[in-house]
Amino acid sequence: MLISSINPANNQVIKQYNAHTADEVAKKINQTHQAWLQWHNTSFQERSALLHKLAEQLETRKNELAHLMAIEMGKPLNQGIGEAEKCAAVCTYYADNAESFLADQLIETEASKSFVTFQPIGTVLAVMPWNFPFWQVFRFLAPALAAGNCGVLKHASNVPGCALIIEEMVKAAGFPAHVFQTLLVGADAVEQIIEHPYIKAVTLTGSNGAGSKVAAKAGELIKKTVLELGGSDAYVILADADLDHAAHICVESRLINGGQSCIAAKRFIVVKDAEDEFTRLFVDKMAAKVMGDPLQGGVDIGPQARVNLRDQLHQQVEDSIAKGAKLLLGGKVCGGPGAYYPPTVLSNVKKGMPAFDEELFGPVAAIISATDEAEAIALANDSNFGLGAAIFTKDQARGEHIAATQLEAGSCFVNALVKSDPRLPFGGIKQSGYGRELGMFGIHEFVNIKTVFVG
Numbered sequence: 052m053l054i055s056s057i058n059p060a061n062n063q064v065i066k067q068y069n070a071h072t073a074d075e076v077a078k079k080i081n082q083t084h085q086a087w088l089q090w091h092n093t094s095f096q097e098r099s100a101l102l103h104k105l106a107e108q109l110e111t112r113k114n115e116l117a118h119l120m121a122i123e124m125g126k127p128l129n130q131g132i133g134e135a136e137k138c139a140a141v142c143t144y145y146a147d148n149a150e151s152f153l154a155d156q157l158i159e160t161e162a163s164k165s166f167v168t169f170q171p172i173g174t175v176l177a178v179m180p181w182n183f184p185f186w187q188v189f190r191f192l193a194p195a196l197a198a199g200n201c202g203v204l205k206h207a208s209n210v211p212g213c214a215l216i217i218e219e220m221v222k223a224a225g226f227p228a229h230v231f232q233t234l235l236v237g238a239d240a241v242e243q244i245i246e247h248p249y250i251k252a253v254t255l256t257g258s259n260g261a262g263s264k265v266a267a268k269a270g271e272l273i274k275k276t277v278l279e280l281g282g283s284d285a286y287v288i289l290a291d292a293d294l295d296h297a298a299h300i301c302v303e304s305r306l307i308n309g310g311q312s313c314i315a316a317k318r319f320i321v322v323k324d325a326e327d328e329f330t331r332l333f334v335d336k337m338a339a340k341v342m343g344d345p346l347q348g349g350v351d352i353g354p355q356a357r358v359n360l361r362d363q364l365h366q367q368v369e370d371s372i373a374k375g376a377k378l379l380l381g382g383k384v385c386g387g388p389g390a391y392y393p394p395t396v397l398s399n400v401k402k403g404m405p406a407f408d409e410e411l412f413g414p415v416a417a418i419i420s421a422t423d424e425a426e427a428i429a430l431a432n433d434s435n436f437g438l439g440a441a442i443f444t445k446d447q448a449r450g451e452h453i454a455a456t457q458l459e460a461g462s463c464f465v466n467a468l469v470k471s472d473p474r475l476p477f478g479g480i481k482q483s484g485y486g487r488e489l490g491m492f493g494i495h496e497f498v499n500i501k502t503v504f505v506g
């Protein structure tokens with residue numbers, strides 16, 4: 052089987068790779084397990100030094116990595132450089148903090164000594180998406196290696212070049228052979244990989260369909276999973292919000308990575324008194340964004356990652372309009388072979404329309420009107436998803452209360468854009484998944500939280 056890397060800006064094949072056979076996959080998993088038998092006995096100092104070296108690799112090679120992201124999945128160069136820098140930051144963060152996060156914890160009991168120790172579990176399978184082809188992998192890999200685990204990666208099939216260069220950088224940083232390997236396989240190989248006895252757990256970032264299948268297989272085999280799935284993040288704009296600031300943040304969030312992010316803002320729920328002014332500001336700022344070749348400077352959004360994904364997004368827009376949504380901006384498929392789709396704004400969006408009920412994975416904003424704060428919060432929560440949410444108000448205490456206690460999501464921000472940060476736990480509730488990545492909570496997901504009792 053061939054895995055093809057296709058440039059979404061012109062739909063031309065960049066390179067084709069031979070997929071690994073089942074035997075090759077089994078051999079690689081075995082190699083990684085053998086590596087783990089040594090790796091889990093290394094000290095935090097050794098792991099930390101290597102993670103610092105990996106951060107150096109990412110910094111040194113960031114232009115090359117950004118170019119690869121641009122041609123494989125359409126990310127503008129400056130955003131790719133930012134992504135490589137964030138990967139370096141997460142390596143440095145766990146290099147500096149893993150030891151304290153995983154330090155033994157003494158607990159007083161009738162024992163002469165009792166304590167909790169955090170021990171590595173083995174090889175973790177990571178199933179990762181194309182939208183942040185480096186960050187999604189490093190978000191898993193840095194804490195995994197820091198904790199003494201090893202990893203194998205099944206990356207999205209449209210970013211094989213990114214997948215292979217990660218393996219190359221891990222080697223170049225000086226990590227022992229095989230502690231991390233890329234498996235070039237299609238989605239249909241994943242169940243068999245999970246069945247391998249040396250795969251101890253699975254982390255997946257991706258669609259709900261993929262998450263459900265992986266969790267079902269892993270559950271059947273009693274293997275732990277962490278799932279980071281879709282989102283339809285609501286940004287709630289109250290009447291007392293700074294509307295220019297709110298519109299600016301909402302546009303930035305909606306257009307993260309050309310709109311292809313699980314934590315991009317998707318539903319903008321505006322209290323009636325603020326609606327006209329917010330909508331005017333929002334549409335102006337969306338219209339000012341520049342779409343174009345991701346290899347050129349000054350571009351805000353490149354093509355969508357694949358033509359079929361762009362077409363699916365357009366269908367969601369058309370179906371929403373057919374059900375009564377009003378098109379204020381964009382909404383037209385661009386000509387030419389590239390997967391381009393322009394910044395698009397829909398208003399009058401209501402429950403029952405794809406723009407309200409489904410995840411719109413592209414630069415399409417849904418403006419939803421609410422009579423008051425209570426209705427705005429109810430609409431925000433009226434979703435199967437629960438990844439991120441934001442609230443905009445000049446009353447900071449009220450914003451904090453709503454973020455902490457009213458909005459149903461894993462990360463709730465006040466007057467700010469929902470983003471991941473190596474220091475803060477990241478993950479969702481409801482259909483957006485379970486488990487947490489990043490911060491101290493993230494590194495605790497794939498360790499044996501072991502009790503030791505000395506009588």
Ligand SMILES: O=CCCCC(=O)O
Pocket residue numbers: 182183186311312313314470471
């Ligand atoms: O699709 C999910 C994107 C997550 C990006 C992040 O961790 O910032």
